[in-house]
Amino acid sequence: MKKYLCIILTICLVFTALAVSKKETQAANIVLPLPGSGTYYVTVLSKYSGGSGHASYISQYVLGQGAYAYPNMVMDISASGGTAVYAIMDGTISENNNHTSGGYNVVIKHTDGTYSYYGHLRERSPKAKGTSVKCGDLIGYVGMTGSATGNHLHFEWSGHDPYCEFVSMGYDLRIASNSGASAYPHGHATPTPPANIGTNFNAIILNTAAWKPITCDNDNYVRLRTETGVASQVWRFIRQSDGSYMIISAQAGSAQNPYVLSIPTEQNANGAQVGVSPEWGGNNLRWFLYPQGNGYVFMPKNSTTRVMDLPSNATGDGTTLQLYDRNNSDAQIYSVYSGSEVQLTAPTLTVTAGTSATQTTFNWSEVYGEKRYDLKIWKDRLYSGDAYHIAWGATRPFGITLPAGHYEAYVDAANELEWKMSNVVIFDVVAATNAATPSITSQPTDKTVYVGGAASISVAASVSKGTLSYQWYSNTSKTNSGGTSISGATSTSYNAPTSATGTRYYYCVVTNTDNTATGNKTAAATSNAVSVTVAAPPTPTPTRTPTPTPIPISTKRGDANGDHVVNAADAAAILRHLVRLQTLSPQGLINAKVTDGPGPVSAADAAKILRWLVRLEKEL
Secondary structure (H helix, E strand, C coil), X not given: XXXXXXXXXXXXXXXECCCCCCCCCCCCCCCCCXXXXXXXXXXXXXXXXXXXXXXXXXXXXXXXXXXXXXXXXXXXXXXXXCCEEECCCCEEEEEEEEECCCEEEEEEEECCCCEEEEEEECCCCXXXXXXXXXCCXXXXXXXXXXXXXXXXXXXXXXXXXXXXXXXXXXXXXXXCCCCCXXXXXXXXXXXXXXXXXXXXXXXXXXXXXCCEEEEECCCCEEEECCCCCEHHHCEEEEECCCCCEEEEEEEXXXXXXXXXXXXXXXXXXXXXXXXXXXXXXXXXXXXXXXXXXXEEEEEECXXXXXXXXXXXXXXXXXXXXXXXXXXXXXXXXXXXXXXXXXXXXXXXXXXXXXXXXXXXXXXXXXXXXXXXXXXXXXXXXXXXXXXCEEECCCCCCEEEEXXXXXXXXXXXXXXXXXXXXXXXXXXXXXXXXXXXXCEEXXXXXXXXXXXXXXXXXXXXXXXXCCEEEEEEEXXXXXXXXXXXXXXXXXXXXXXXXXXXXXXXXXXXXXXXXXXXXCCCCEEEEECCCEEEEEECCCCCCCCCCCCCCCCCCCCCCCCCCCCCCCCHHHHHHHHHHHHHHHHCCHHHHHCCCCXXXXXXXXXXXXXXXXXXXXXXXXXX
């Protein structure tokens, strides 16, 4: 991307070179580039970084020598074709070219380190590249090669305003009668020195097109990002003896190995990226700040025309800063802000002391420009031996469990430029008191029941202080761990289910909760594991009433016992049998046979009993 925005002041001037009255005071041996007689119509432009119309061709040769690079002054001097062109000072031919814009041209590097340029010559100069020339040597003739509509000499002299300097030598410069312009403003002839904004201070650098700070990212390139107030957006300015600045990152490198704002590739071409590099004193690590608008343009020392810029005027987060030709747009202007609110300050530390069983919590205020916070804790007294604990790069809030004792602590806010210590907090950590463990005074016992039977298991516990709670668990083995909690089983007893056969195991966890404890507020005890076995109901075993010995039928009526005597004994025998029948269950009656026949009680049994009764009644 090329950016063209120049301040062009075009004034058609006429200067009459007073015939070789070049004042013998020219101790530096400087002459006009054209013969010292005649009238020349001159167009003068103040050039800062090139531009449309009359671009500065010499800017590429000016390598920032001296305290600062001077904005070139371009002079188009009208003269007849074939007019001699002279070297203005001693030097060496640096370039002898033919260019589509400048035509045949010559660049001379002078003994004082400056360069002069002579363009649109009629033909290639007879002075070859590398040839030494003296002040006043013929180097060519006025022409109109390249982009020119008439014969003239395009003349430039780096680090100088030739208009003012030739006036000071006694040449008479006059305004062209057909220009309608005012006199050339001499204020432009004074080089603008780089700004002196002080030294050894911290600041943020805000781009005025986006009003966002430049930021040193982790890959060591510098990008535009929204302000976050951390070290990557803070820079330290150290002014050098030549007026340039070493600008140190608070994020990268270290105090012993600082990283500074730079052109890491050491190139100064358009598009060269801006980053940070280890300090070694190179020109790509130094910056001149030139006042412009409401800020400054940042020009690296290894360039005289290109400045820190936003490519394509992009203002979004993540835009990488690059070098481009100076055009003084807002994208190239930066505000250096060093107010108190962007300085690293001491954080404020607070501590919430815990116990020997609970965490002590450290918290602190956030401060501007920090890269990290380092928490330092001493047991007993500050600096009494080594610190008990140091948390480098701690995040807040920071928690740690400390043994009982006396402590002092502080936190440092630090970046790669400096650190600030917080207030010291003194605190004590007390020994923790824990909830008492319950004592189980009665353990549950194993149970064996039939399906549908009751299987209640229970536990009893006591504790000196606190509130007890219960939770029953079921398990697949007779162990009191790894079981499954039973929903709703939270009392001292539990009725185990007996709807299906099988064996299950149970235990109870008794928990004591003591909210007055400073350590663990709960403690638990676990009962023994017990089994509950559910069996199927037994199959009833038939109970057969022994078959009475058959009573022989006597010839004597009513002789129920067959002793051939009818008396009270026969009545008693019959009565016993009747009573037995009445008390038997239906199942028992099946077996209450008095006959010898197979099967259950039948009509034969009833008939026999009836016969006994009838006989007895008749006999008696």
